[in-house]
Amino acid sequence: MLLSTLIKDIKIEYIHGENDPEIKGIAYDSRKVQPGYVFVAVEGFKTDGHIFLERAVKAGAVALVLEKDVPVPEGVTVVRVKQSRPALALLAASLYRHPSGKLEMIGVTGTNGKTTTTSLIDAIYRGAGIKTGLIGTIANRVGDRTVAVSHTTPESADLQALLGEMAGEGVGAVVMEVSSHALALKRVAGVEYDVAVFTNLTRDHLDFHRDMDDYLAVKAALFSGLGSGSKGQRKFAVINADDPRAGEIIAVTGVPVVTYGIRSKADITAGDIEIASGGVSFTARGKETEIRLNLKLTGMFNVYNALAAYSLGVVRGFSPERIKASLEGVDGVAGRFEAVRKGQDFTVIVDYAHTPDGLENILQTAREITRGRLITVFGCGGDRDRQKRPMMGEIAVRLSDLAIVTSDNPRTEDPLRIIEDIKEGIHQMPGGASYDVEPDRRAAIKKAIFGAKSGDVVVIAGKGHEDYQIIGDTRHHFDDREEAARFIEDRMQKGPLS
Numbered sequence: 001m002l003l004s005t006l007i008k009d010i011k012i013e014y015i016h017g018e019n020d021p022e023i024k025g026i027a028y029d030s031r032k033v034q035p036g037y038v039f040v041a042v043e044g045f046k047t048d049g050h051i052f053l054e055r056a057v058k059a060g061a062v063a064l065v066l067e068k069d070v071p072v073p074e075g076v077t078v079v080r081v082k083q084s085r086p087a088l089a090l091l092a093a094s095l096y097r098h099p100s101g102k103l104e105m106i107g108v109t110g111t112n113g114k115t116t117t118t119s120l121i122d123a124i125y126r127g128a129g130i131k132t133g134l135i136g137t138i139a140n141r142v143g144d145r146t147v148a149v150s151h152t153t154p155e156s157a158d159l160q161a162l163l164g165e166m167a168g169e170g171v172g173a174v175v176m177e178v179s180s181h182a183l184a185l186k187r188v189a190g191v192e193y194d195v196a197v198f199t200n201l202t203r204d205h206l207d208f209h210r211d212m213d214d215y216l217a218v219k220a221a222l223f224s225g226l227g228s229g230s231k232g233q234r235k236f237a238v239i240n241a242d243d244p245r246a247g248e249i250i251a252v253t254g255v256p257v258v259t260y261g262i263r264s265k266a267d268i269t270a271g272d273i274e275i276a277s278g279g280v281s282f283t284a285r286g287k288e289t290e291i292r293l294n295l296k297l298t299g300m301f302n303v304y305n306a307l308a309a310y311s312l313g314v315v316r317g318f319s320p321e322r323i324k325a326s327l328e329g330v331d332g333v334a335g336r337f338e339a340v341r342k343g344q345d346f347t348v349i350v351d352y353a354h355t356p357d358g359l360e361n362i363l364q365t366a367r368e369i370t371r372g373r374l375i376t377v378f379g380c381g382g383d384r385d386r387q388k389r390p391m392m393g394e395i396a397v398r399l400s401d402l403a404i405v406t407s408d409n410p411r412t413e414d415p416l417r418i419i420e421d422i423k424e425g426i427h428q429m430p431g432g433a434s435y436d437v438e439p440d441r442r443a444a445i446k447k448a449i450f451g452a453k454s455g456d457v458v459v460i461a462g463k464g465h466e467d468y469q470i471i472g473d474t475r476h477h478f479d480d481r482e483e484a485a486r487f488i489e490d491r492m493q494k495g496p497l498s
C-alpha cells in the first residue's frame with residue numbers, strides 16, 4: 001500500500017519528504033523493522049521510540065511517523081502526528097484493511113473475570129457452529145490454531161495483524177479481553193466492536209491509573225465507542241447490574257443495554273443458586289426465558305461470568321438450550337480454580353486471583369468446600385499496584401486458617417520489600433493475626449502441601465496458568481500446578497510433616 005493511501009484516515013500535522021513509498025509493514029519497535037516498513041515512534045514509560053530512528057532506517061524503514069520534532073536521518077519520508085499511539089493503531093487498521101469491520105467483534109472488560117467470561121462466550125459461539133477467534137491472557141486462538149501471547153490485549157499493530165489473519169481464515173466472531181491498559185494506550189483504537197461486556201470494577205492497577213474514577217473512565221471508553229461503525233450488525237452492551245459503577249457505564253453507552261445480576265433488578269437474573277465443589281447450578285431468568293444451568297466451574301463469581309455469557313448469547317439470538325449445552329460443556333479454564341489431583345486426601349487449588357476482590361472471592365468459595373483448614377499461599381507482583389498489597393494481606397489472613405505470604409513475580413522489586421507491604425495490612429488487623437512468611441514460592445508451596453491434613457484445602461493464588469516467574473528481568477520456568485503435583489507425590493511417599 002502506498003504511504004499516501006495508508007495515511008489517508010489519520011490527522012497529520014505535516015509531512016516532510018517527496019517520496020510516496022510502497023509500505024510493506026508497520027513496526028513500533030525498531031528491532032522489528034524490515035525493509036519497506038513504516039516505523040512509528042512512540043514515547044513510552046521506559047524509553048522513547050524517537051531515540052531509535054537511525055536504527056529503524058538502517059533496518060530498512062522507508063517512512064517514519066513521529067509525535068515530536070526531532071532530527072531525522074535523510075532519505076525517508078516523515079509524517080508528523082499529534083499522538084503516535086492512536087496513529088499507530090489507525091495505520092495498522094488501514095494496512096490490514098480494517099479486519100474488525102469484517103468480523104463480529106465482542107470485547108469483554110472489567111477488573112476480574114475477563115478470561116473466564118471470554119472462554120464461556122467463545123464456547124457459545126463455537127457451539128452454534130461459528131468459527132471463532134479468541135484473544136486474551138492465556139492464549140490467542142484462530143479457529144483451532146493457537147498463537148502465543150505477550151499481553152492480555154496485544155499492541156495495536158499486532159492486534160490488527162492478528163485480526164487480519166482471523167478475517168483471512170474464515171473466522172466469524174472474535175471474542176477478546178480488553179484490558180484497561182489497552183484502552184488507555186489506544187491499542188484497540190480502530191477496532192469496531194459489535195458487543196461490549198462489563199464484568200466488574202474493583203481495585204487494581206492504581207499504579208497506572210490515577211484513581212478509581214480514571215480507571216472507570218478508561219473502561220467506559222469501550223462502551224461509549226460502541227455507537228459508531230457500519231457493519232450493520234446488531235450492537236449491544238452486556239452490563240453487570242450488581243456492580244456499583246454499572247450506572248456510569250450504562251450512561252455513556254450509545255447502544256441498547258442488557259443487564260444481568262443476582263441482587264439488583266436486571267433484564268436477566270440468576271436465582272436458586274447452588275454452589276458445590278464440583279460446580280455451580282442456577283436458574284437464568286429473562287423476560288420470556290427460564291433455564292437451569294449446571295456448570296462445572298464453581299464459585300459465586302462464576303455465576304456472574306456464566307450469566308454474562310448467557311445473557312449475551314440470548315440477546316444475540318442463540319437458543320437457551322443451545323447456550324446451556326455449550327456452557328455445561330466447559331470443563332474449566334486453565335489456572336482458574338484448577339484442582340491438582342494426585343489421589344491425595346486434601347484439596348489443592350491453583351487460582352489466578354491477584355486482586356483484593358479476586359482473592360476474597362476465591363477464598364470464600366474455597367471455604368465453602370473446606371472440611372478441615374484453609375491454607376493460602378499468595379504474594380503480590382512487583383512493579384505493579386502497591387496499594388493492593390496490604391489489602392490482600394488482610395484478606396488472606398482473615399479468610400484463611402493459615403496464610404503463607406510468599407513471592408509472586410517480583411520483577412525488578414526486592415521480594416522482601418513487597419512482603420513488607422503485604423504485612424502492613426496484616427499488622428493493622430484488630431487483635432493481630434498469625435501467618436507465615438516464606439519468600440521462596442517453591443518452598444512456600446512445599447510447606448503448605450506438607451503441612452496439609454486430611455480434609456484441608458490449599459489455595460495457591462496469584463499465578464494461575466503462568467508457567468514462569470519473573471525475577472529481575474528474567475523469566476524462569478515455574479508453574480504452580482507442576483510444583484504442587486510434585487510435592488503432593490513426594491508427600492504421599494514420605495508422609496506429612498508431624
Ligand SMILES: CC(=O)N[C@H]1[C@@H](OP(=O)(O)OP(=O)(O)OC[C@H]2O[C@@H](n3ccc(=O)[nH]c3=O)[C@H](O)[C@@H]2O)O[C@H](CO)[C@@H](O)[C@@H]1O[C@H](C)C(=O)N[C@@H](C)C(=O)N[C@H](CCC(=O)O)C(=O)O
Binds near residue numbers: 044045046048182
Ligand atoms: C505500561 C504498559 O503497558 N507498557 C507497554 C508499553 O510500553 P512503553 O510505552 O513503556 O514502551 P517503552 O519500553 O518505553 O518503549 C517505547 C517505544 O520504544 C520502542 N523501542 C524500544 C526499544 C528499542 O530498542 N527500540 C524501540 O523502538 C518500543 O517498542 C516502544 O514502542 O508499550 C509496550 C509495547 O507495546 C508494551 O510492551 C508495554 O507493556 C508492558 C511490558 C507491560 O507489562 N504491560 C502490562 C502492564 C499490560 O499491558 N497489562 C495488561 C493487562 C492488565 C490487566 O488488566 O490485568 C495487558 O493488556 O496485558
Ligand SMILES: Nc1ncnc2c1ncn2[C@@H]1O[C@H](COP(=O)(O)OP(=O)(O)OP(=O)(O)O)[C@@H](O)[C@H]1O
Binds near residue numbers: 116336
Ligand atoms: N466475575 C468475577 N468477579 C470477581 N472475581 C473473579 C471473577 N471471575 C474470576 N474471578 C477471580 O479472578 C481471577 C482471574 O479471573 P480471570 O482470569 O477470568 O480474570 P481477568 O479479568 O481475565 O484477569 P486479568 O486482568 O489478569 O487478565 C480468577 O482466578 C478468580 O479468582
Ligand SMILES: N[C@H](CCC[C@H](N)C(=O)O)C(=O)O
Binds near residue numbers: 354
Ligand atoms: N494482568 C495482570 C496479571 C497479574 C498477575 C500476577 N501474577 C502478577 O504478576 O502481578 C497484571 O499484569 O497486572
Ligand SMILES: [Mg+2]
Binds near residue numbers: 115136138152177
Ligand atoms: Mg485475563
